[in-house]
Amino acid sequence: MVQKARYWVDRHIIDLLRISIGICYVWFGMLKFFPHLSPAEDLAGQTITLLTFGWIQPPLSLNLLAIWEVGVGILFLFNKGMRFALWAMFVHMICTLTPAFLLPDAFFTHFPYGLTLVGQYIIKNFVFIAVAIALMRKVKPVAEEDLEKLV
DSSP: HHHHHHHHHHHHHHHHHHHHHHHHHHHHHTTTTTTOTTTTTTHHHHHHHTTTTTOTTTTTTHHHHHHHHHHHHHHHHHSSSSHHHHHHHHHHHHHHTHHHHOHHHHEEEETEEOOHHHHHHHHHHHHHHHHHHHHGGSOOOOHHHHHHHHH
């Protein structure tokens, strides 16, 4: 019985991770379409405003972020455009970690170890990054000749 379960997990773990991350992305993204539902709403709006030097203000920034997150989630759920989805996810993950540096008061209760609830919400992204690295195993590598064309 244990051997069968192990075999099943070995065969399906990547799909389970892909679907799980897809659900999280769609869910968290959908919350941003509705004011005051996302716990990261204020922080996301402030961060995007800072990163774009005030060019993109909330609520536009939250709608763009919601579209980004839901789009990435849908790609994961339907196993389409995985290379693009992973790159979009990594860009998103880098941006989600910037409040630790740009808005430390919103991130920490006691620097550098005490996290606010929003800080905890963001720190969970390290798990998302680990899942993305695991998902990269299923993405076909770029051919060497295609890499040479990029350089």
